[in-house]
Amino acid sequence: MGVAQEEQTFTALLGVAAVAGLTTLILLLVEATSVLLPTTTKFGVVLDAGSSHTSLFLYQWPADKENNTGVVSQALACRAQGRGISSYAANPLGAAESLRDCLEEAVAHIPQAQHRETPLFLGATAGMRLLSQKNSSQAAEVFDAVSQVLAQSPLDFRGAEILSGRDEGAYGWITANYLLGRLVKYSAVGKWIRPVEEALVGALDLGGASTQISFVPEGPVLDARSQATFRLYGTTHSLYAHSHLCFGRDQALLRLLVGLVQGNPTGPVRHPCYHSGYRATLAPGVLYESPCVRDPPSPGLSQNLTVEGTGNPAACVAAIRTLFNFSSCVGRADCAFDGVYQPPVRGPFYAFSSFYHTFHFLNLTAGQTLDTTNATIWAFCQRSWKLVEDSYPGQGLWLRDYCASGLYVLTLLLDGFGFSQETWVSIKFRTQADGTDLGWTLGYMLNLTGLLPSEAPAQWRAQHPGVWVAGVVFAVLTLVAILGAFAVQLFWPQD
Template sequence: MGLSWKEQVFMALLGAAAVSGLTALILVLVEAVNVLLPTDTKFGIVFDAGSSHTSLFVYQWPADKENGTGVVSQALACQVEGPGISSYASDPAQAGESLQGCLEKALALIPEAQRRGTPLFLGATAGMRLLSQKNSSQAGDIFAAVTRVLGGSPVDFQGAELLGGQDEGAFGWITINYILELFIKYSFSGAWTRPLEGTLVGALDLGGASTQIAFMPGGPILDQSTQATFHLYGSSYSIYTHSYLCFGRDQMLSRLLAGLVQSHSAGLVRHPCYHSGYHTTLPLAPLYESPCVHPMAPQNLPQNLTVEGTGNPEACVAAIRELFNFSSCQGQRDCAFDGVYQPPLWGQFYAFSNFYYTFHFLNLTSRQPLGTANATVWEFCQRPWKLVVASYPGQDRWLRDYCACGLYILTLLTEGYGFSEETWPSIEFRKQVGGMDIGWTLGYMLNLTGMIPAEAPAQWRAESYSIWVAGVVFVVLTLVAILGAASVQLLWPQD
């Protein structure tokens, strides 16, 4: 006896449902592939407590890292209001309070669930190094005040401490080479590649109280005390780095003025680095508060000092050269100044911080020849003060010092570090590269990421779009067939 029409339709719909469902299952299981889900983002906060001001930077990187080191980008930069923390020696609590505004901006950027795992570090540079030499108790009080504020924040506070001059120079070197993608580079094929050997650049940093030079020499480093070694992205690097305390912009200007005080009559200084027509009276005692200047204090210190500018660049250069001890390197191989070892310069260099700010003002950041740079600075120094003020409205705070700073930079880079007419074009004066600030903080964070455990990206099963669409169609057909079979069984009248 054959099947009735109802039974035939019912069996056909069940068969279609089975075939369609089996096809959808095969598409899901056979065509699916493993895909990596986006990793979580890690954050890090660094305070750069310099001699003249403090800046905060927030960095971020994917949690899975690359060859053991984070691929870090800058997420926030915030300049703290007020002077550097070393200026709060008489009111240490204010040093900590001054950091609150930028810290709150950083916390607003970081998801609350990730704050406990976000490292926070404050590195104090040459300003606090000098205060520690002058009065270690006051420096300790400032660090304690800073620690109370930062330690009470909902992040992983790593400490507030003095950053060594060698570390400052070395981390600055890491920063610029990382930003220029000279450690690793993301290729068009979607893979990380290593650039050719020999492309790494040197770093020149001029702060308020110290200056640093760091580069990878073309030969061996003969003085091991000037060598710094890092392991980044699976490779090791050994570089030369040295920091000169008291040779930063602000301390240089103070030492220069103190030297002129010694060679002039009491109470009056004719300053060759100030423009002709410039005149001011200032208290003399604060000049000798810095350890860089204190040994030069005269016996009978007048209360006030009158300073008159003469606009004489030749005399200015002569006074600046007195700040260096060039004779200590006579007869020595591979020596910069003050008897400090330095291997021969090698490769390209990036000059930032006050190197950049001074030469940017003087319009000398376009790789002009050394002769042009000299002529430009000398011409600026010889302009009358009234003309300078009229030419640069609203910039009175720094105007008087650009002449001295320009000539100082030329002296430091040529007679100090040894750049010549031929090698001068190898210096690039920059503040940022690729939207990221050049300084030691990014290099510090890159080095720190090597100590933060990586997180493997999560895996998931997924299909291509076309396979996914086909799977959905067969699932729908399966459901339609099942519903049709159920309708036939329930609603079709008996034959």
């Protein structure tokens, strides 16, 4: 082969190498750019139709990471006007109209092109459970009216339903552990890891009409009615999840008041959980409208009654304890109250909803000891009504109930659920985790939209930016070297 032919062959090889290097560089740059560019955001909407009010939650997540953990965030929380939809039993259209403002706010937040692909759910909890027990036809009418309004929205309405108490508790458990990264997370070294079981947290939820407790017990759950099983990220979780209907904050305080009225039907009713100096009148007939109040009204309760506060926390605790049947669990380690099966509490817990709101008002969410918590509530209960009103202006009707609420929370957690002086420190009173409200709604949406895979996720496709930088630099250097050799071959004087 002659020199000219060798030069032509070398030139051809250099050209091929240059084109290959340039192609590699372009592909790397395109791929790196696609990793760094923002992805399409997806949305989901859940309406929490509780007993006291309805809240709307709008969630968002990157479309290309919908099977990864820790990517769903809360974009909007809106509290609907009025009370819960169950309070509109005599006016179903009013229940539907109460949701419009929040729904319109959520729709405006979502790009119009994504309206039809955005799922919309409504889940009703204990308030509608009680209405269904009391009058199933009224409950059906409320649901029909609400469903018609939601179906008219531009979003993808996927139905309204009454959640079982067990599901409500279990979804709250999923929400808490998902947001805290306890189900699965991506480690700093680029591997998916599943936290140990001891890192999972229990969930404590206190609504207006019911309260839920859910956690992973030490051994198997022995009552199928309180067992919830999920396979999440390749791991099967068997939970104890139970809801106590009529033990929510509002219904418990209603039952407490009814018991005091029954004890003194001619009045005035002396209420140990109301502050001394508090005085009000009430129409006794409304006390017996709830299915949670099973005792018939006393004769002669047609006239208004006078209620007077005495500010006696010891007597208040004694009255609250009458709401529970503790004797049915004497001698049993696996029993809460009213004969309900519950394994001993285990691990850390997150307490939210009215657990948090009650203790937040009392300034008790900073991890205070049980002794400090108890002393703080007692001291608050012993303050006069005039002093309390002056100290907390603008609190409305809820102000009179914080003493009773605080002592009720203590009784429920300690005597009811079985927390002790030692395990009290394991409870964190929180309203959010990772910027998202704690509650059942996120877990509910994740489950229904398939965002929680049953199997462990594959490795992330996207590499660390440093890998792409190194690849690009390598391609550039290779291309420069090839082009340099090509220039030398062309312009270097030949012998």
